[in-house]
Structure formats: structure tokens, C-alpha cells
Amino acid sequence: MTESVIIYYFSGTGNSKNVAGWLYENATSIGAKCDLVSISNLEYPIEKPPEDTQVIIISPVHGFNYPPLVLKFITRFPKGKNRIVLMCTRAGLLIGKYNLPGVSGLTFYFSSLILTLKGHKISGMIPVDLPSNWISFHPGLNRPTVDVLYQKNKKKVQILAERIFAGKNVWRGLRDIIQDIIVIPISPAYYLVGRFFLAKTLYASRDCDDCDICLKACPAKAIIKIDNRMYWTFRCESCMKCIANCPKQAIETAHGFVIGYISLASAITGSLLLLFEKYVLSLESGLVKWIIESAILIFLLGVAYRIMHYLMRFKWIERMMVYTSLTKFKFWGKIRIRYYKHGNPVVK
Numbered sequence: 001m002t003e004s005v006i007i008y009y010f011s012g013t014g015n016s017k018n019v020a021g022w023l024y025e026n027a028t029s030i031g032a033k034c035d036l037v038s039i040s041n042l043e044y045p046i047e048k049p050p051e052d053t054q055v056i057i058i059s060p061v062h063g064f065n066y067p068p069l070v071l072k073f074i075t076r077f078p079k080g081k082n083r084i085v086l087m088c089t090r091a092g093l094l095i096g097k098y099n100l101p102g103v104s105g106l107t108f109y110f111s112s113l114i115l116t117l118k119g120h121k122i123s124g125m126i127p128v129d130l131p132s133n134w135i136s137f138h139p140g141l142n143r144p145t146v147d148v149l150y151q152k153n154k155k156k157v158q159i160l161a162e163r164i165f166a167g168k169n170v171w172r173g174l175r176d177i178i179q180d181i182i183v184i185p186i187s188p189a190y191y192l193v194g195r196f197f198l199a200k201t202l203y204a205s206r207d208c209d210d211c212d213i214c215l216k217a218c219p220a221k222a223i224i225k226i227d228n229r230m231y232w233t234f235r236c237e238s239c240m241k242c243i244a245n246c247p248k249q250a251i252e253t254a255h256g257f258v259i260g261y262i263s264l265a266s267a268i269t270g271s272l273l274l275l276f277e278k279y280v281l282s283l284e285s286g287l288v289k290w291i292i293e294s295a296i297l298i299f300l301l302g303v304a305y306r307i308m309h310y311l312m313r314f315k316w317i318e319r320m321m322v323y324t325s326l327t328k329f330k331f332w333g334k335i336r337i338r339y340y341k342h343g344n345p346v347v348k
């Protein structure tokens with residue numbers, strides 16, 4: 001029976017935090033000493049956990065892998081001989097009474113490799129399919145669906161927790177190995193390019209009353225203030241914590257801006273590449289071309305976002321941004337991603 005547990009967690013909108021809370025309850029109910037450690041508040045270098053301590057790492061999946069902040073934590077985790085269970089929360093769906101799984105891709109395999117090379121023993125891979133918080137892409141799930149997903153998964157986690165704390169291995173994540181392998185190539189593309197695009201989709205409307213809650217809560221310290229208006233830097237991990245926590249519901253995803261940017265920037269990038277190939281060098285490799293194209297697109301995105309941020313001081317431009325943001329509308333239900341409300345007060 002496990003006597004000592006450390007749960008390291010990262011969470012944007014509360015799903016992973018709630019799972020960490022359920023595990024904590026289970027560990028303490030069997031008399032184990034249990035520490036909950038927030039990865040985003042952690043100071044480096046990381047203190048080495050005692051070797052007889054069961055370690056659990058739990059975080060959402062972002063782009064078929066752990067988010068960069070969690071990958072940094074894993075790559076800097078001290079060498080040792082701990083038993084480590086890797087857990088993630090993913091975008092679950094409910095079709096009838098079936099809880100359809102999200103897709104974790106590289107999540108478990110990459111981190112298992114790193115931690116095994118550091119001498120640890122991976123003793124479990126567990127995905128938990130809770131409601132998706134990717135509100136920039138789809139409307140929030142309705143309340144009854146969220147409640148059912150929560151009830152089902154809480155039970156599952158409690159059963160699996162008993163097995164973990166009884167010292168057994170839990171390989172639930174390996175059931176999805178085929179779907180994981182299929183999406184693996186997308187994960188590096190998300191890490192190298194995609195996440196920077198998402199970092200520039202968020203903005204604060206005039207409803208923002210400068211309470212600074214988003215700025216202080218941001219786990220990636222990605223929000224700064226420019227000209228008295230919130231500004232999302234490329235450090236943003238799109239974890240949605242800012243959107244979910246804003247008391248004024250002032251943070252939106254800039255769908256209109258994204259569509260305008262894609263049309264304009266693709267035309268500019270295409271023309272630049274054509275000129276480059278005509279007058280400088282013909283690019284044979286598709287990969288080289290893709291890297292150059294992505295670098296130009298990310299650079300242009302930074303410029304376009306800064307211009308948009310400046311222009312938002314004009315009321316009619318700000319209104320245009322707001323009414324072309326799907327998150328502004330009630331049917332999209334951005335308010336529904338406050339998953340920490342379903343949770344467990346144990347985890348602060």
C-alpha cells in the first residue's frame with residue numbers, strides 16, 4: 001500500500017485540477033501522506049521527491065501532447081527511481097450514453113521516454129475524458145452533458161486510484177495506441193507552429209474593467225498590458241484559464257480577425273515565396289518551404305495582432321472585433337467552461 005504520494009498538476013479550466021482533487025481524497029482516505037503541487041507555480045530546480053514516493057502527473061492534452069509548460073517540467077524533473085503514473089484529461093464527448101474519448105497522441109509516450117531515461121519507472125498511463133475546453137473551436141458542452149461526463153469519470157478515477165495506491169500498474173492509456181499513432185505527426189507541427197497562432201486569438205473587449213485577474217492567474221505569465229489594454233504574448237498556451245476566470249466575460253476569441261489575417265497573410269506569404277524562388281533560390285524540399293512559410297506567417301501574425309491591438313481604441317473597430325467573435329454570443333456558451341466549479345475545494 002502506498003504511504004506517500006505527490007500529485008503534480010496543471011490545469012487551465014479545472015478538469016485536471018478536479019482529477020487531482022479526487023486522487024488526493026482517495027490517497028488521504030487510505031491514510032497516505034499526499035502533497036498537491038501546481039506545476040505552474042513551481043520553482044526550478046525541482047526538489048527531488050523521496051524515492052519511496054508515488055508520483056502522479058496530471059495535465060490537459062494540448063495539440064496531442066502535454067502543454068509546453070508541462071513538458072518543461074518533465075524534462076527538468078530530477079533523476080531518481082520513483083514510480084510515476086502519467087495522467088491526462090482530454091476532450092471527451094457524450095454520444096447517447098457513451099463517453100467518446102479525446103485523443104492524446106504523443107502525450108504518454110514522449111514523457112514516458114524522458115522519465116524512463118531519468119531512471120524512473122512508469123507505472124501507469126491514464127487518460128480521463130472530461131468535457132473539452134477548446135472554446136475557440138467549438139461551443140461549450142451543455143450543462144447536463146458536462147454533469148454526466150463528470151459523474152462517469154469521477155467513478156472511473158476513484159476505481160483506478162485504488163489500484164494505483166495498491167501499488168498496481170494501470171495501462172488504460174495503451175488502449176488508444178492506434179488513434180495515438182495516427183495523430184503523432186500533427187503534434188510537433190502544433191508545438192512548432194500551431195500554438196503560436198492560438199496565442200494571438202484572444203483579446204479583451206471594452207467590458208474589461210482592469211481587474212487584472214487574468215493577468216495574475218495566467219500560468220504562462222503570457223498576458224501583459226500595453227496602452228492600458230490586455231495583450232496576449234506568444235508565451236500564451238491557450239489553456240483558457242483567462243477566458244474561464246474573467247468576471248466580466250470580457251475575453252473573446254477573435255474569429256473575425258483570424259479569418260481576415262489568414263486571407264491577407266497567405267496572399268503576402270505566397271507572393272514573398274514566389275519572389276524568393278524566382279530571384280534568389282529555388283526551394284526543393286517541402287519541409288524547408290513549410291518552415292520558411294510558417295516563420296513568415298508567425299512574424300506577420302505578431303505584426304497584425306499588434307496593429308489590431310492599437311486599432312481597438314477606436315470604438316467601431318472594437319465593436320467589429322466583438323461582433324465577429326463567436327465567443328461573444330450566448331449560444332456559444334463560453335461561460336460553460338468554468339469546470340473548476342464542478343470540483344473539489346481541496347485543490348486551491
Ligand SMILES: Cc1cc2nc3c(=O)[nH]c(=O)nc-3n(C[C@H](O)[C@H](O)[C@H](O)COP(=O)(O)O)c2cc1C
Nearest residue numbers: 012013014015016060063064090091102103132133
Ligand atoms: C489549446 C487546446 C488544445 C487541445 N488539444 C487537445 C487534444 O489534442 N486532444 C484532446 O483530446 N483534447 C484537447 N483539448 C481539450 C483539453 O485537453 C480538455 O478539455 C482538458 O480536459 C482541459 O483540461 P483543464 O480544464 O484542466 O485545462 C485541447 C484544449 C485546448 C484549449
